[in-house]
Amino acid sequence: DIQMTQSPSSVSASVGDRVTITCRASQDISRWLAWYQQKPGEAPKLLIYSASSMISWVPSRFSGSGSGTFFTLTINNLQPEDFATYYCQQATSFPLAFGGGTKVEIK
Amino acid sequence: EMQLLESGGGLVRPGGSLRLSCAAFGATFSNYAMTWVRQAPGKGLEWVSGISAGGGSTNYAGSVKGRFTISRDNSKNTLYLQMTSLRAEDTALYYCAKGGLPTADSALDAWGQGTTVTVSS
Numbered sequence: 001d002i003q004m005t006q007s008p009s010s011v012s013a014s015v016g017d018r019v020t021i022t023c024r025a026s027q028d029i030s031r032w033l034a035w036y037q038q039k040p041g042e043a044p045k046l047l048i049y050s051a052s053s054m055i056s057w058v059p060s061r062f063s064g065s066g067s068g069t070f071f072t073l074t075i076n077n078l079q080p081e082d083f084a085t086y087y088c089q090q091a092t093s094f095p096l097a098f099g100g101g102t103k104v105e106i107k
Numbered sequence: 108e109m110q111l112l113e114s115g116g117g118l119v120r121p122g123g124s125l126r127l128s129c130a131a132f133g134a135t136f137s138n139y140a141m142t143w144v145r146q147a148p149g150k151g152l153e154w155v156s157g158i159s160a161g162g163g164s165t166n167y168a169g170s171v172k173g174r175f176t177i178s179r180d181n182s183k184n185t186l187y188l189q190m191t192s193l194r195a196e197d198t199a200l201y202y203c204a205k206g207g208l209p210t211a212d213s214a215l216d217a218w219g220q221g222t223t224v225t226v227s228s
Contacts, residue, residue, distance in 0.1 A: 001169070032212070034214035034215070036152075036215075038152075043202055043218040043219065043220055043221060044144075044152065044202075044215075044218055045218070046214055046215060046216045049207065049213075049214035049216075050214075055216070085151075087151065087152050089152075089154070089214070089215075091212055091213050091214050092212055093212070094157070094166040094211070094212065095154055095166060095167065095168045095169065096142075096154040096157065096166075096211075096212065097154060098144075098151060098152040098153065098154060099151075100151050101151040101152070
């Protein structure tokens with residue numbers, strides 16, 4: 001089974017900061033990686049698929065990159081509505097797996 | 108855009124069974140794979156099971172294989188998860204989610220609000 005490892009598990013940041021979250025796969029998943037945002041009490045929402053393709057509602061300050069085993073999610077100019085938990089997910093091989101999550105907190 | 112509404116959660120004793128349902132509205136249900144994802148209290152997301160658009164292909168996490176069965180009725184636009192031999196560690200909020208492709212190995216672009224399963228004596 002493919003394991004997904006996210007880091008950091010949490011990060012404290014201020015409005016206007018840049019935040020970078022990394023996700024490593026235990027084996028090559030090409031670009032079959034998705035990123036989700038989850039706010040407290042809400043269902044997750046898809047942000048990015050195929051490593052870097054943005055969903056229409058996602059602001060341009062979000063970006064994804066990577067391929068193979070190493071991926072990043074970057075949030076530029078962090079806004080109050082971006083404070084949430086972010087998960088990566090590999091979408092190439094069953095069982096599909098999520099990373100452990102990264103909580104972006106207000107400093 | 109597909110809307111999803113889960114139901115069927117509740118309190119069940121260890122060893123018991125429960126069937127979750129997920130009703131889909133607003134898009135062609137039969138075109139897309141569907142997935143169950145769960146989240147234990149205060150924990151991260153765990154992929155549970157996926158089913159292809161036509162229902163002919165199913166996959167399970169190792170933690171539920173042999174105990175849970177995913178199925179779908181495309182004539183009723185409904186996804187199911189039959190859960191048996193339930194354990195305390197199955198306690199979670201269960202989400203159904205729509206895949207972006209007919210096959211279940213895809214990103215999940217629509218989610219329901221979840222239904223809570225509690226396994227306790």
